[in-house]
Amino acid sequence: MKKLIKFSDFLTDVYFKNRKDLAETTKSNLHSYFKNRLDFYNKRMLFINKKDILTWLEKENNSYNSHRMNNNLYYIFEFAKTHKYIFKNPCEKLKVKASNKAGKIFTKVEIEKILSYTKQNCDKLYRACLLALYGGLRRAEICGLKWSEVNTKSCEIIISGQIVRVDAKPPHFTEILKTESSHRKIQFPKFVIDELLLLKDNDVYVIGGFKYSFLDPMYITTKFRWVLDWLGLEHRRFHDLRHTNASILFEQGVNQKLISTRLGHAKMSTTIDVYTHLLNVQQEEANIALQKYLQ
Structure with missing residues (x-):
């Protein structure tokens, strides 16, 4: 019966097999992460709730990696919902405040x-x-x-x-x-x-x-x-x-599109999302420059 399938089985036997667009390395990385980090990995899909997701996020200290994996979970559960494995997506309307997505840079x-x-x-x-x-x-x-x-x-x-x-x-x-x-x-x-x-x-x-x-x-x-x-x-x-x-490129004022291209990001929005904190600094510098010139 669909509704009795475990998350682990759904992930490998249903989701991955239907997501032909995902690279094998991506599937392997997701599988390894979820298997080792999710307490509800072997729980039945129907019984996974928002509390399970929040407990996992708290355990991971709301790191950027957990924020990224939560996005993946959202799409997995949304797929399950669409195909009648669950009634509700436990990640829906779940606001996750992630830490600096770009990690800690070196001086x-x-x-x-x-x-x-x-x-x-x-x-x-x-x-x-x-x-x-x-x-x-x-x-x-x-x-x-x-x-x-x-x-x-x-x-x-x-x-x-x-x-x-x-x-x-x-x-x-x-x-x-x-x-x-x-x-x-x-x-x-x-x-x-x-x-x-x-x-x-x-x-x-x-x-x-x-x-x-x-x-x-x-x-x-x-x-x-x-x-x-x-x-x-x-x-x-x-x-x-x-x-x-x-x-470093952002701080030196290099064009955002060029940075995105050099990094190989699929969308420029990915670059902007990851380095939002640096863009905010540039916004402040732009305001100061404008104010200094016009006054």
């Missing part, structure tokens, strides 16, 4: 420490940091970057693939990116390209791996965490280097 001093240490002690991570800081590349995109996509003369890099892990399977290269807009071309400072060439260790991939010809994204995650601990810096994700890149 200039912290960046200098990270780059200095990794250059001397772990050059693979050093190159990954350069690509994230100067190009805003995602971790999987960095690992999947091939020399064939690097124009050493114009210093342009084409993002056309990534390394992904689906469930417990070994990582592999795929040309399927997060969104169509993730296929993009980014120009880098010449010194970044020079550093990549100087430390070249693979004829196919820009950063060679250990077990595989490419670098495993998990290596970046674990090694970056270790480096932060060694340097005595506050724990943040490697992904926050990407946010740092975008934050």
Whole structure:
């Protein structure tokens, strides 16, 4: 009977099978997150209520990640409601106040420490940091970057693939990116390209791996965490280097459309939503500038 299906079964056997538009990596990430973080993961769909959602959000401290996952839950339950698995969407009209969506960015001093240490002690991570800081590349995109996509003369890099892990399977290269807009071309400072060439260790991939010809994204995650601990810096994700890149561009007054394009966001509204706090600062600066000029 439809109404007796568990959330776990509905997610894998119904929702994912019907959402052909979702990338396999997205499905894998959602499944892993929900399985490990939702107390109601094995609860029957019909009996999941707003209290369950609020309890989970409180447990997650209303972080940006929980805010994002709550949006995913909304669409999952809405799908269930449309197909008569439930009567009401427990996420409906649920206002979630999320923390800073862009995460915690790194300061200039912290960046200098990270780059200095990794250059001397772990050059693979050093190159990954350069690509994230100067190009805003995602971790999987960095690992999947091939020399064939690097124009050493114009210093342009084409993002056309990534390394992904689906469930417990070994990582592999795929040309399927997060969104169509993730296929993009980014120009880098010449010194970044020079550093990549100087430390070249693979004829196919820009950063060679250990077990595989490419670098495993998990290596970046674990090694970056270790480096932060060694340097005595506050724990943040490697992904926050990407946010740092975008934050610097915003603070320097770079065109919002260009920033969105460089980040590979599907919609400009995504960029604006994530970096609203920076846009508010720019609004204030614009008002001050206008007032100063007109008075």
